[in-house]
Amino acid sequence: MKFPLSWLREHLDTDATLEAISTTLSAIGIEVEGIENPAADLGKFRIARVIEAVQHPNADRLRQLRVDVGDGRELSVVCGAPNARTGMKGVLAVPGDFIPGTGITLKLGEIRGVKSEAMMLSSREMGLGDDHSGIVDLPEDAPLGESYVKWAGLDDPVIEIKVTPNRGDALSVRGIARDLAAAGLGTLKGWEVAPVAAAYPAPLHWRIADPRACTWVLGRAVRGVKNGPSPQWLQDRLVAIGLRPISALVDITNYFTFAVGRPLHVFDVAKVSGTELTMRMARPGEELLALNGKTYALTEEDGVIADANGAEALGGIIGGEHSGCDETTTECFIECALFDPVRIALSGRRHDVRTDARSRFERGIDPALLPKALEAATRMIQELCGGEASEISEAGAQPAWQRQATLRFARVRDLGGLDLPEEEVVGRLERLGFTIAARDAAQVTVAVPSWRNDIAGAGALAQDPSLPADRARTAAEGCAAIEPECDLVEEVLRLGGLDAVPAVSLPVTSAVPRPALSPKQVRAALARRVLASRGMQDCVTYGFLDRANAALFGDTPDGLHLENPIASDLDQMRPTPVASLAMAAARNAARGFPDVALGEIGGAYRDPAAGISQLAVAAGVRAGQTAANWAAPARPVDALDAKGDALAVLGALGVPMAAVMLTTDAPGFYHPGRSGVLRQGPKTVLATFGELHPLVVKALGLAGPVVAFEVFLDAIAEPKRRKKGLPDLPAFQPLKRDLAFIVDAGVPAEQVLRAARNAEKALVADVTLFDRYAGDRMAEGKISLAIQATLQPRERTLTDAEIEAVTAKIVAAVAKATGAVLRG
Known part of the structure; x- marks a missing residue:
């Protein structure tokens, strides 16, 4: 909101300077955003009279003027204005004056051999308009030598303020004057209006x-x-x-x-x-x-x-x-x-x-x-x-706006940190227009003025006839926790200047500050970083999509159907972020970018009737081919790429890999033979991965292979806080043993690895699968799985006999668990 200083003075009797007014406004919570003061740029310009105007001796389009400044001086001015004439009055600038319309500072000069000691100004040169057809032509009664801005009434600064949403009373000149008067910067003038006599009946x-x-x-x-x-x-x-x-x-x-x-x-x-x-x-x-x-x-x-x-x-x-x-x-x-x-x-x-x-x-x-x-x-x-x-x-009818609020004197000190005398507290409220209804040694009750509708409790709002019943109920419920006493504390504090309120630090509750992020936020940030490190573009997609597309990736219960969607094709909460990322991959492919790797940390939504309605998921989609590099050529993405992404996220989040098991019961939008589920125990699902089902790929308009994964962040247990101990650095070198087993084709490799890992926990540090063979040399229904077991001695170097004994235990454990036979 803007207002000229002269308008403010019509409501406020004060001799305060513009600087004092602007400083006080900001101090009492009405921020001054800017002040426009024409007098600041035009204050030096004076009204001058042209004594004589003759043709310039050396230029056809210039005139030589002799100008009376009004202080006994006569100056020579070279002017190109066509309206310059003898006897006219205009606005004069002398050397050293800044010309706001041109951005230059005037200097003494000589034009075509004639000295120019000043400048007659146009409206545009003064920054007062776009007229540059000639110099300003003032009336004959304009006082010679006087300040132009003072004579023209331009010495009236315009103040621009920023008003907070609760201060509707401050969106008026009289409201601003009332606050300044209360702050001690003058006296609020009376505003009385005599009733107008009625001359005829109202036509409407x-x-x-x-x-x-x-x-x-x-x-x-x-x-x-x-x-x-x-x-x-x-x-x-x-x-x-x-x-x-x-x-x-x-x-x-x-x-x-x-x-x-x-x-x-x-x-x-x-x-x-x-x-x-x-x-x-x-x-x-x-x-x-x-x-x-x-x-x-x-x-x-x-x-x-x-x-x-x-x-x-x-x-x-x-x-x-x-x-x-x-x-x-x-x-x-x-x-x-x-x-x-x-x-x-x-x-x-x-x-x-x-x-x-x-x-x-x-x-x-x-x-x-x-x-x-x-x-x-x-x-x-x-x-x-x-x-x-x-x-x-x-x-x-006029609403019953009358209401009261009570302020305990101690609350000014407790909430505001300012210890004020009781008389000063009461005096500040009275200066703001509050009237005293009751007072004792501990508190004061005041009647709130009609223009301060921002100071009201829930009860006052509920009883306010100016609000319809439905709005009153909503206001009462929403403001139930609002205490008018806090509003009064604010009024008392701001009236003395917000800069006078002492800065008090919050109490320190602990020598070590609590973490800024919750464990859930830490997991999400870490998962996002892992996906980015694996070459995935971080995506932010809508949590809803078209119901037909959502059905490709899971159930679409009515409880997750939007009654008022932002668009007709965004009417269903998505069952998985994979759906949004797959659709994004399809849009990229349609625009000539089939090879993408997209990741997102977002929500997956389930039927609210089933319990948990939203899951935090780290998801990713890869489509087309992998990027070629010096180590390997480009190739089509496959399910193992998605598995590697999922395992990388789980490993970064502290999941013990030895406890992770693999099953093949992935959701229906995955390829049934090229997908899997990563679990921690039989019940806890940590992640899913695999190629998307061919029907899903076709429905989305994708041509190449598409793989995806989901890591369920909420399913990952928070790591126990333990004191950091010494690093585990065995003094003896590990040794590796390669073993190949012939097993039935239906036996999962995970079962072989788990059996080998548990054969001798004290010595077997790790077991990995490095080869799978199913070919002419295998009997029908049989395959060969080759594993590498890492043995880590801790007390002494193992003898050949001990190594052979551990190896035998591994073979026996695998044979017992899977029926495998050691391959010769």
Whole structure:
């Protein structure tokens, strides 16, 4: 919000400087964003008179001027303006002055052999407009030698402030003046308005058909008005704050919006159909052609002001073009109403309409100001446009805004850290407009002024008639934890300057700070890093997708179907992130990038009726071919690539690999013969991996092989916190033994590895599979599995006999578990 300093002084009796005002505003919580002061750049320019203007002796398009500065000096000026003439008055800059329109500092010079000791300025050179056709031509009565900005009234700085959402009262010049006066920077001037006598019955009457649209409204007509341009002082005031003057009637409503924070609207009585204006909710299919030239399709949640023909205004937000006032208006009707802040905010957001009225109504305005504002607006209309006023038309009733709040004096110290005398606490509240209702040694109870609707508890909101019943209940429930006492503490603290509040550190609860991230967050971050290190692009996809595509990857229960999706093809919560990544791979392939590796840490969703409805998953999809490098050529991706990704994530998260077992019961969207499940015990599923099912690949429009994996982060147990001990560094070298077994083709390799690993736990450190053979040399139904066992002695070097004994134990354990026979 912007306001000129002169406007502020109309409400605040103060001799404070601009710097003191801006500093105080920021100190009391009203942040000053900027100050525009034309006098800062134009303050040195003076009014001068051209004594003589003659043709330049050496240039056809230049004139040589002799200029009277007003202090007894006469200066020579070379000027190229076509309107330069003898006897005219203009604006003069002398060497050393900065010219804001050109960005240069004027220097003494000589042009075509003639000395130029100053410069006569145009509007553009002063930064006051785009006119550069000639130098500024001032009236004859302009005082010679005087400051131009002072004479032109440009020494009026414009202050721009940032207002927080709770401070609707600060969106007015009078509200700012009230706060500054309370902070000790002057005295708030009185604002009394004498009632305007009624000359005739009101031609229009109000009716509130739905209290959701409006709870209280006043109106009054003024006939015999002449709606022309507003006076210059009013136009200058609006231009200074960034508004465009339109006409006297409209400018008056804008004036009161900023002066006292009371938005108004004027209807042209002749353009209103019927004799009644109705506050109601919009009807299905109803539209409004607004004053900004746009047509809005209204909904049943929008409150409107309507006549017999339909909606004429979007209540509290913007008026309609049909009933707006123009130069032909001879009788206007002033609307002064009270609207629901929540409904105003929702309607404004729904239609993307941002107006000064909306910004005030959605923050909440002074509910007691309506009668006084209507009288003041009527009187100004009569003063500027003439005419006589009608009786006041009214509907609804003033809400019971009166409420109280209690402040315990000790809370100022406990919550704010500032130990203030009780009299000072009470005095600050009184200066802000609070009145004392009761007081004792420990606390004070105050009546909250009508303009401070941000200071209210849940009980006050629930009883506020200005809110419809549904909004009141919502407000009461949402604000149940809000304590008005905290608001009073804030008011007391800020009025003395927020910089005066001492900085107090939070108490240290532990010598060692707690971790910034939870174990779950750590696991997710680590999994993301592992996937990136394996060449996967980190993706962020929607948690929902088309129901038909979701069905390819799992169940689509009604409990996960979206009733109000953001798009028609995003109506189902996904059963797995693999679905989103596979669709992303398909989009890449369609655009000429078939070889991708995509990873994501996201959610997988299950039927809420089954218990856990959301799982944290680290997922990845590889499609096409692997990247070629010096070690290996490019090849099609396969299920083992996905298995390697899953095992890498599990290993990084601290899962003991020796305890991981493999089963082949992967979900149905995987290839049944090229997929698997990694488990920790028979019940805990850690991950799934494999090629996608050919039918799924075909349905997504993918051509090449596609593999995927899921690691269920929530299933991974948190590692136990143990004191870090010495590293396990055996003093003896390990030794390896290779063994090949002939087993039935249906025996899983995992079963062979587990049996070998458990044969002699004290010596067998690791067992890996390094070869699988199924060919002509094998009997039908048989395969060869070759393993490598690593033996790690710890007490002494093993003898040949001991090595052979351990080897025999491994062979016996594998034979017993799988029926395998050692291959010769």
